[in-house]
Amino acid sequence: MAVKKDSKPKADKVALAAIEPAREAAISIAEPGTVGEHVGSVMIGDRLAMQYFACLSPGYVGWHWAVSVARAPRQKFATVCDTNLLPTDEAVLAPDWLPYVDRIAPGDIGAGDERPYVEDDDYLEAGFEATGDEDVDQVGFFELGLGRPRVLSAEGRDAAAQRWYDGDAGPNTAVAMQAKAHCSTCGFFVPMPGVLRQVFGVCAGEWSPSDGKVVSLDHGCGAHSETEAPATPPEVLDAPVLDELALDFS
Numbered sequence: 001m002a003v004k005k006d007s008k009p010k011a012d013k014v015a016l017a018a019i020e021p022a023r024e025a026a027i028s029i030a031e032p033g034t035v036g037e038h039v040g041s042v043m044i045g046d047r048l049a050m051q052y053f054a055c056l057s058p059g060y061v062g063w064h065w066a067v068s069v070a071r072a073p074r075q076k077f078a079t080v081c082d083t084n085l086l087p088t089d090e091a092v093l094a095p096d097w098l099p100y101v102d103r104i105a106p107g108d109i110g111a112g113d114e115r116p117y118v119e120d121d122d123y124l125e126a127g128f129e130a131t132g133d134e135d136v137d138q139v140g141f142f143e144l145g146l147g148r149p150r151v152l153s154a155e156g157r158d159a160a161a162q163r164w165y166d167g168d169a170g171p172n173t174a175v176a177m178q179a180k181a182h183c184s185t186c187g188f189f190v191p192m193p194g195v196l197r198q199v200f201g202v203c204a205g206e207w208s209p210s211d212g213k214v215v216s217l218d219h220g221c222g223a224h225s226e227t228e229a230p231a232t233p234p235e236v237l238d239a240p241v242l243d244e245l246a247l248d249f250s
Contacts, residue, residue, distance in 0.1 A: 063085050
């Protein structure tokens with residue numbers, strides 16, 4: 001009958017009692033005054049223990065100085081193996097690392113910046129790949145003739161449409177809700193090509209805050225081509241009057 005052995009390391013009195021050598025090792029590498037009180041000892045292997053001390057550095061709240069000590073066979077004292085800082089559950093930690101391409105947010109790209117190439121971008125598809133969506137396929141085949149290797153996918157198109165509609169180009173902005181007419185009836189509204197023309201176009205109104213931008217059919221502003229606001233007549237000024245009573249002190 002096989003007997004299951006206990007995997008927990010056997011307590012070693014010498015290693016567990018080696019607090020002062022461990023403290024001296026931590027003090028030797030730490031900034032002055034940053035090694036606090038002893039907070040515990042744990043066996044981590046045969047004749048191998050870890051001594052923990054509070055870290056008092058303001059930049060490492062919740063961290064512990066961790067010093068490993070070991071005792072050789074038949075040796076009556078322990079020696080220091082390694083010294084480092086380890087976080088506890090209360091430690092302040094940096095956020096998980098993210099690749100550069102995942103850290104970039106919309107609006108971060110400036111002059112000279114480049115977004116890394118994303119091979120498996122769900123918002124793009126090969127220009128020659130048939131998707132079954134008639135509108136998307138027509139765009140894809142047309143763009144293939146222009147030499148672009150990838151074009152907007154149906155998912156990318158839907159995401160852009162939702163983003164535009166929920167943003168400043170949609171009907172829920174303050175300027176759109178106060179407008180007396182929608183862009184769909186404005187002479188400065190230029191419909192977009194393809195399937196997006198069902199909802200969006202481009203504003204070509206020089207006086208509009210949306211000039212040169214994508215707008216939805218139900219967007220609007222005060223620069224509508226058919227605005228009913230009456231033109232303000234020029235102010236009529238009285239004829240100039242010569243003041244002959246003024247005194248000239250020059």
